[in-house]
Amino acid sequence: MTALLIDDADGVRTLTLNRPHRKNAIDTELWEALRTALDAAGRDRSVRALVLTGAGGAFCSGADISKGLSGVHPVYRMRTLTDVTLLLHELPVPTVAKVTGVAVGAGWNLALGCDLVVATPRARFSQVFTRRALSPDCGGSWLLPRLVGLQQAKRLALLAETIDAEEARALNLVTWVVDAGKVDAFTDDLTARLAAGAPVALAQTKALLNEGAERTLREALAGEARAQAANFATADVREAYAAFAGEREAHFTGDWAVPGSTAGRSEDET
Structure with missing residues (x-):
């Protein structure tokens, strides 16, 4: 199974995290695929907007820890995460995260790294890191205070609470909440408008x-x-x-x- 699906239509490139059996948790293969795909999108003038989403009713449940700790030093593993985060943040085209289901840990921070976030009512978000005895990565420590202020950022990161789509929107962490039956059409219209821009x-x-x-x-x-x-x-x-x-x-x-x-x-x- 291909871990990352890539689709192009009318100037819009869609990257779909495709590990639904793990709620699209990102393993080494998928991190590498994301790095390659984002680098390519930034170099391709035919790409006028980019959508990041997940397959199977989830966005992304974070980094895949199902195999436990590997023998590779975390410094080396984090280089790939850093590359992906910077490539997404600095991509010269507008980016949209389409979030259905869970977006937690690194998965949520990848969504926050997009310029706009569209979520369905059943979307759920968590900075899950402290539950795993970890601290935020993929830009979360930089993004959260800028989006919600320092105090709310500390609440979300320290308590690792799960919040729903409406609360995320109230905190300016989601741009729109759209019914599941309409989210694809809404995102298509949004990205068509972005792709038509200068x-x-x-x-x-x-x-x-x-x-x-x-x-x-x-x-x-x-x-x-x-x-x-x-x-x-x-x-x-x-x-x-x-x-x-x-x-x-x-x-x-x-x-x-x-x-x-x-x-x-x-x-x-x-």
Whole structure:
């Protein structure tokens, strides 16, 4: 059985954790597959949005500990988890976690590492680490305080409580709660809208927001100025203005179009 399913449709790449017999707990093979798949998605310009989800009615029950501790030193095992976390967080396209069922431990933190989270009412979440005599990984110690504040982050991490989808939404850990029968259509519509966006502008916006919490206002303004320069160098800005004037939907490509470049320009303009 393939541990990670990869599907492409209309610019949206879906990665499905496919170990339903273990509630999609991530073993060594799946960690490696995720690292390879996320790296490939970041390099593929045809990918305009990415969905991370799980098979069999669960999202992910965390790292697979069913085989106990291996002889490999944890330092080496953690390198792969670190790679996956950074690749997901820094992916230059919008990412959506579609959560049905459990999302606990590293599995929940992978969902939180996505830009948007769609959950069904039966989704359940837990920072389970302390129950296993461990501390958070996959970015949980960094993400939780930024999303819910320090006190609630400590509550979730220290007590390892299980919360439902509505409480997760109230804590800003879930973006939408959608009925199970509608979640696929909802996610498809959401990612279609993201995939239709200007790819360079979306990438710049995502990076600015991710970096903003660590910057002073002066640094953020300098970053915004650099991002806008990159945006104005694309054909998408011209297309956006033309679409607005023509009262039509814009078609964005992310093509380079600076003075003297023929990219994104018609034959009449060259």
